[in-house]
Amino acid sequence: MNELRTTYRTLVRKQLSKIGMTFLLLLLLIAFAGSLGVKNVSILQVFYIILDYLVSDEIFAKVSELDRRIVLYLRLPRIALGVVGGATLAIAGVVMQGIMRNPLVSPFTIGISPAAGFGAAIAVLLGLDLITGGSYWVVLCAFSSALICATMVLTISVFRGAQSTTLILAGIALTYFFGALINTTQFIATEEQLTVIVHWTFGSLNESKWEEVVIILMMLAGTLPILFRYAWCYNALNQGEEIATSLGYGIKSIRIATIVIAVLLTASVVSFTGVIGFVGLVAPHIARFIIGNDHRYLIPFAGIIGALLLVASDTIGRTLFSPVIIPVGIVVAYIGVPMFVHLIISKKQDYFS
Amino acid sequence: MIKINNLNFSYGKHRILDAINLSFEASQIVSLVGPNGSGKSTLLKCLCRILKSTDNTIFIDGKALEHYSRREMAQLIAYVPQQPVLNLAVSVIDAVKIGRSPYIGYTLSKNDENIVFKVIEQLGLTELAFRSLRELSGGERQRVLLSRAIAQQARILLLDEPTSALDLKNQLEMATLLRAIQKQQQLTVIVAIHDLNLAARISDSVVQLKQGKIYAHGRWDETMTEQSILEIYGVQAFLSEVQGFPYMVSLNAVPDRDDPPSGIDDGDLPKRGASK
Numbered sequence: 188m189n190e191l192r193t194t195y196r197t198l199v200r201k202q203l204s205k206i207g208m209t210f211l212l213l214l215l216l217i218a219f220a221g222s223l224g225v226k227n228v229s230i231l232q233v234f235y236i237i238l239d240y241l242v243s244d245e246i247f248a249k250v251s252e253l254d255r256r257i258v259l260y261l262r263l264p265r266i267a268l269g270v271v272g273g274a275t276l277a278i279a280g281v282v283m284q285g286i287m288r289n290p291l292v293s294p295f296t297i298g299i300s301p302a303a304g305f306g307a308a309i310a311v312l313l314g315l316d317l318i319t320g321g322s323y324w325v326v327l328c329a330f331s332s333a334l335i336c337a338t339m340v341l342t343i344s345v346f347r348g349a350q351s352t353t354l355i356l357a358g359i360a361l362t363y364f365f366g367a368l369i370n371t372t373q374f375i376a377t378e379e380q381l382t383v384i385v386h387w388t389f390g391s392l393n394e395s396k397w398e399e400v401v402i403i404l405m406m407l408a409g410t411l412p413i414l415f416r417y418a419w420c421y422n423a424l425n426q427g428e429e430i431a432t433s434l435g436y437g438i439k440s441i442r443i444a445t446i447v448i449a450v451l452l453t454a455s456v457v458s459f460t461g462v463i464g465f466v467g468l469v470a471p472h473i474a475r476f477i478i479g480n481d482h483r484y485l486i487p488f489a490g491i492i493g494a495l496l497l498v499a500s501d502t503i504g505r506t507l508f509s510p511v512i513i514p515v516g517i518v519v520a521y522i523g524v525p526m527f528v529h530l531i532i533s534k535k536q537d538y539f540s
Numbered sequence: 541m542i543k544i545n546n547l548n549f550s551y552g553k554h555r556i557l558d559a560i561n562l563s564f565e566a567s568q569i570v571s572l573v574g575p576n577g578s579g580k581s582t583l584l585k586c587l588c589r590i591l592k593s594t595d596n597t598i599f600i601d602g603k604a605l606e607h608y609s610r611r612e613m614a615q616l617i618a619y620v621p622q623q624p625v626l627n628l629a630v631s632v633i634d635a636v637k638i639g640r641s642p643y644i645g646y647t648l649s650k651n652d653e654n655i656v657f658k659v660i661e662q663l664g665l666t667e668l669a670f671r672s673l674r675e676l677s678g679g680e681r682q683r684v685l686l687s688r689a690i691a692q693q694a695r696i697l698l699l700d701e702p703t704s705a706l707d708l709k710n711q712l713e714m715a716t717l718l719r720a721i722q723k724q725q726q727l728t729v730i731v732a733i734h735d736l737n738l739a740a741r742i743s744d745s746v747v748q749l750k751q752g753k754i755y756a757h758g759r760w761d762e763t764m765t766e767q768s769i770l771e772i773y774g775v776q777a778f779l780s781e782v783q784g785f786p787y788m789v790s791l792n793a794v795p796d797r798d799d800p801p802s803g804i805d806d807g808d809l810p811k812r813g814a815s816k
Contacts, residue, residue, distance in 0.1 A: 188654070188657045188658065191657045191660065195633060195653070198670065415646065419638070419646075422634070423638050426627070426685075427621065427625045427626060429621040430619070430624055430685075432588075432590045433590060433617070433621075434614050434639075434641055434642055435609075435610035435613060435614030479634075480634070481634055
């Protein structure tokens with residue numbers, strides 16, 4: 188028994204240290220990304236600026252006002268949106284996979300991206316993006332359209348007990364449907380509107396604002412405790428629905444709640460950033476591969492991986508051909524797909540089922 | 541302790557359980573036997589509320605099942621399904637510790653951990669504790685499932701065909717283990733089982749089911765007769781006794797080729813010695 192305990196403790200410590208190390212890595216990446224750009228600021232200075240801002244003014248008065256402004260109002264909001272956006276998408280993905288017990292499922296397989304894209308396109312078509320506070324109208328339209336799509340998919344699948352096959356099939360159907368709707372809007376849009384719509388669907392962290400970060404953070408703060416509470420249920424589901432039920436989990440209601448939360452989280456990110464969906468699929472898989480299937484560790488860890496992935500992609504995207512910024516939605520696919528394919532064909536592929 | 545009062549259950553129009561009236565005493569092993577489709581699994585699932593029966597049909601300690609909260613139920617009844625679709629990328633210890641989840645918040649307390657370690661040792665899984673289920677044999681996986689249920693520390697244990705997928709030796713080991721744990725922890729065990737001889741060895745009493753109805757309920761020597769086996773399974777059997785346990789040999793499990801039962805055309809079966 189003592190032997191078991193020692194090994195178990197070591198294992199737990201190992202899991203926690205993996206999470207800690209990855210989190211440190213993320214902090215480093217944030218500082219590094221903050222230092223990179225057209226005007227180079229040293230990593231140390233980035234830390235000073237952040238500390239300065241957090242603690243009080245000008246304790247570390249070694250930084251020029253210009254650098255301070257660049258970092259605080261241009262780079263950091265962008266990085267912060269990358270962090271919370273990436274983390275949110277990954278967490279939404281991991282809980283969806285957990286509750287459906289299906290590696291194919293993510294909020295995007297149920298058609299959220301084309302639906303959000305369609306909402307944004309409608310806003311552009313109506314000229315809402317040109318009036319005051321226009322960007323928020325686009326966000327609002329994208330968000331509501333994504334929710335409408337998700338509601339339709341959920342309603343269809345609930346008729347069959349919210350099984351993953353029905354969910355995926357309904358999702359595919361609505362993906363095509365909203366794809367057709369986007370194409371229709373593009374077909375009737377003017378040249379300028381078309382540019383805006385297409386650029387929106389690329390998915391980027393351009394023009395990120397602190398407000399956006401705060402809104403997504405609030406969504407996370409409201410839902411994350413619920414998801415953590417369900418962590419044991421997702422673990423129990425590893426042994427099948429009947430065992431999970433016999434352990435006292437109301438699977439159907441937890442399943443619906445999980446999907447609704449995942450959809451809300453994803454829609455709130457995607458409405459601000461455009462389509463950067465791949466993080467929601469690939470980050471959970473990488474996380475599972477590294478840390479295993481205990482959702483108590485997996486949920487936060489997937490969040491960190493998602494943040495890493497998105498911030499790294501965005502940093503590459505904006506520095507590689509600087510001053511041209513490649514939208515992060517494009518870069519993340521270029522980086523994520525090879526990683527994903529590697530995971531699929533590597534011998535340890537059996538980390539999910 | 542468990543009382544079932546006029547329990548009916550149907551899938552759509554198909555009636556599975558028909559007016560079941562039963563009561564089980566505490567700290568006994570009861571076998572549910574009967575042909576495929578006789579309602580054994582359904583009865584077990586109704587007992588742990590995976591399937592919801594009508595109100596006021598099942599009582600535990602005098603309280604109707606639907607008045608227990610989900611958590612109370614999980615602390616009272618543990619269930620091992622026949623062949624659950626397992627995620628095999630889970631370690632043995634992770635699979636067993638899920639049994640503690642009806643008692644805990646987010647983390648396992650030291651006490652919970654100790655229970656998990658103890659059960660793993662007791663069921664002889666120490667060597668395998670940190671392996672993934674993928675690396676285990678069928679018998680070992682079945683033991684992991686049983687460990688999880690025992691770690692749940694419920695007074696009632698429901699097992700659906702715990703031995704059916706196992707080889708001869710593993711079947712006996714599982715049966716012995718079950719008996720030992722039941723004795724030690726004074727569990728009430730209800731086990732659906734196909735192997736009548738094995739059932740006779742492990743259980744205190746038997747419930748015979750036939751087409752969703754109770755055929756008989758009682759001790760082995762009362763219920764397991766050549767007559768009842770013929771009526772329930774339609775199989776001619778010969779009963780004897782080995783080491784003090786009833787032992788059954790089926791006689792006409794394979795239809796006699798020279799004298800096919802009525803309803804089968806002679807041409808369907810090759811005649812013995814016939815050549816083409």
